[in-house]
Amino acid sequence: MRDARGDMRRPVGLRLWLSGGWLTLLVAGAIFAPWIAPKDPLMQDLFLGRLPPFWESGTEPGFWLGTDSLGRDVLSRMLYGARLALVVALVAGTLTCIIGAALGLIAGYYRGWPDRIISRFVDIWMAFPPVLFAILLIAVLGPGLWSIIIAIVVIDWTRFARVIRAEAMTQGAMDYVASAQVAGRKRFGTMLTEILPNVLPTIVVLLTLEMGIAVIVEAILSFVNLSISTDSPTWGGMIAEGRTSVHQAWWVLVFPLIALFLTVLSFSQLGEGLKDRFDPVLR
Amino acid sequence: MMYQIKDLHLSLPDMTRKPLLGPAPRIEILKGLTFDVPEGAVVGIVGGSGSGKSTLGRAMLRLLEPTGGEIVFDGQTITHLSENALRPLRRRFQMIFQDPMSSLNPRRRVGGIIAGPLRLHGFEGVSARVDEALDMVGLPRHFSRRFPHELSGGQRQRVGIARAIALRPDFILADEIVSGLDVSSQAQVLNLLGELVRELGLTLAFISHDLSVIRRLCSRVVVLHQGVIVEQADTATLFDAPKARYTQELLQAIPLPDPFQKWL
Numbered sequence: 001m002r003d004a005r006g007d008m009r010r011p012v013g014l015r016l017w018l019s020g021g022w023l024t025l026l027v028a029g030a031i032f033a034p035w036i037a038p039k040d041p042l043m044q045d046l047f048l049g050r051l052p053p054f055w056e057s058g059t060e061p062g063f064w065l066g067t068d069s070l071g072r073d074v075l076s077r078m079l080y081g082a083r084l085a086l087v088v089a090l091v092a093g094t095l096t097c098i099i100g101a102a103l104g105l106i107a108g109y110y111r112g113w114p115d116r117i118i119s120r121f122v123d124i125w126m127a128f129p130p131v132l133f134a135i136l137l138i139a140v141l142g143p144g145l146w147s148i149i150i151a152i153v154v155i156d157w158t159r160f161a162r163v164i165r166a167e168a169m170t171q172g173a174m175d176y177v178a179s180a181q182v183a184g185r186k187r188f189g190t191m192l193t194e195i196l197p198n199v200l201p202t203i204v205v206l207l208t209l210e211m212g213i214a215v216i217v218e219a220i221l222s223f224v225n226l227s228i229s230t231d232s233p234t235w236g237g238m239i240a241e242g243r244t245s246v247h248q249a250w251w252v253l254v255f256p257l258i259a260l261f262l263t264v265l266s267f268s269q270l271g272e273g274l275k276d277r278f279d280p281v282l283r
Numbered sequence: 284m285m286y287q288i289k290d291l292h293l294s295l296p297d298m299t300r301k302p303l304l305g306p307a308p309r310i311e312i313l314k315g316l317t318f319d320v321p322e323g324a325v326v327g328i329v330g331g332s333g334s335g336k337s338t339l340g341r342a343m344l345r346l347l348e349p350t351g352g353e354i355v356f357d358g359q360t361i362t363h364l365s366e367n368a369l370r371p372l373r374r375r376f377q378m379i380f381q382d383p384m385s386s387l388n389p390r391r392r393v394g395g396i397i398a399g400p401l402r403l404h405g406f407e408g409v410s411a412r413v414d415e416a417l418d419m420v421g422l423p424r425h426f427s428r429r430f431p432h433e434l435s436g437g438q439r440q441r442v443g444i445a446r447a448i449a450l451r452p453d454f455i456l457a458d459e460i461v462s463g464l465d466v467s468s469q470a471q472v473l474n475l476l477g478e479l480v481r482e483l484g485l486t487l488a489f490i491s492h493d494l495s496v497i498r499r500l501c502s503r504v505v506v507l508h509q510g511v512i513v514e515q516a517d518t519a520t521l522f523d524a525p526k527a528r529y530t531q532e533l534l535q536a537i538p539l540p541d542p543f544q545k546w547l
């Protein structure tokens with residue numbers, strides 16, 4: 001049993017390193033974009049339109065990943081686009097997590113009428129088709145960074161609430177909870193010091209998953225032009241533009257797609273990696 | 284008297300037979316139990332599976348609220364005390380659980396598990412007391428850095444004992460604490476518990492379905508059958524001349540060639 005556990009650690013480490021590495025790179029790129037971006041992401045120059053990436057012939061120095069049809073630098077736009085993607089991922093992911101996990105924890109641990117109210121609410125909420133819900137919300141709120149974030153939170157908190165409720169219920173039936181009561185710990189204190197540490201690994205996995213989802217949602221909304229104003233670069237917007245000229249300039253489409261893919265993949269792997277690395281109990 | 288139990292009744296709602304509307308029907312689990320636990324005694328509570336032993340134990344520790352009767356702990360009636368009113372008393376009656384895998388928080392270290400209740404009750408010198416408790420149950424002090432899953436079954440149960448005795452309680456309830464262990468660790472844990480009870484002058488209620496274990500440890504025995512006390516007597520009396528039919532059946536079921544061997 002112990003040997004099998006020893007064997008499992010190695011691929012786990014690799015998963016954490018790769019996903020963590022890419023995300024660190026991305027965060028650094030996003031934070032330092034104004035200093036490291038080779039060009040102004042908005043500057044157009046029609047004479048430099050559709051320059052290929054640096055390894056092909058006919059490039060200009062400084063345009064590492066080429067330019068789009070308006071002559072804007074693809075790398076610089078991707079760096080600035082990463083800012084928006086990450087802000088949405090972090091803010092929307094965290095808010096969704098806090099709201100959903102708190103409600104799930106309360107419902108699953110306290111049971112009784114808090115559980116009945118919260119569970120009923122979740123059921124009603126989940127009866128709405130999510131995509132329609134999102135588009136409706138954005139139509140009402142108007143496009144913008146906060147609209148995307150609110151839409152994600154409003155739609156996805158139920159995922160956390162449901163999963164964490166079930167977890168908290170399982171943990172609440174364990175004897176260590178009764179033991180905390182024997183020791184004289186208050187119910188709220190028991191929830192925070194006994195139950196929460198035991199659902200935390202699940203929360204972390206869900207949180208990083210949610211961040212990946214937030215990146216996709218932001219990209220989709222930018223793709224259909226429901227995101228923030230059109231002049232700030234977004235990965236989804238770049239993909240939408242690149243799609244129209246994919247035969248003349250594939251790089252405008254492919255590079256943002258790769259970034260999007262790697263980011264979503266990394267987020268989804270990060271949680272599992274963190275759990276395997278830091279959770280004392282391997283399940 | 285440490286505990287006086289008078290006509291204790293307890294029923295729980297049966298959720299499996301709950302109608303769509305309205306309250307669930309209640310099943311009566313304890314049907315009027317009366318017995319005393321004298322100070323310094325080791326009382327065995329024995330009975331078949333489902334006879335209500337654990338329910339009785341949980342009622343005595345007020346993890347469950349009785350629906351009738353009275354529980355008096357050291358002169359104080361605790362039958363319907365609120366959780367807030369119980370809290371100052373809780374240090375004085377402790378419990379050791381059957382399954383340490385479930386009763387020890389898997390994501391806390393042994394040291395934290397023992398220290399938690401101590402901090403809660405405002406003890407001074409917590410880490411010294413944790414070390415002391417580990418010494419008393421015969422675990423090395425560096426085990427306080429370990430997680431429960433890094434211990435053997437017997438060691439885990441010792442942690443459960445250490446957590447209970449660290450608070451210096453007057454009374455401990457042990458609910459089937461050896462039934463999950465193999466025979467040799469069973470003997471070790473039982474010897475340890477016997478010693479601790481003597482050293483610390485504890486009063487102990489020991490729940491078991493195993494009469495041979497009860498015979499080794501207990502001075503008095505309460506036999507429970509389907510929520511009713513069918514017999515209570517001193518250990519020697521009960522084993523020599525069991526009165527109730529159910530007790531006789533239990534004694535015959537002891538998996539030994541001769542259940543009345545004197546060397547037990």
Ligand SMILES: Nc1ncnc2c1ncn2[C@@H]1O[C@H](COP(=O)(O)OP(=O)(O)OP(=O)(O)O)[C@@H](O)[C@H]1O
Nearest residue numbers: 295296297312331332333334335336337338339492
């Ligand atoms: N939460 C509950 N809801 C309904 N019935 C319950 C509940 N808990 C226990 N019971 C019932 O009460 C009876 C007594 O249960 P209890 O756990 O006290 O038995 P026990 O004597 O400890 O048995 P064992 O030796 O198997 O541990 C059983 O018939 C059980 O089905």
Ligand SMILES: [Mg+2]
Nearest residue numbers: 336337338459
């Ligand atoms: Mg039981």
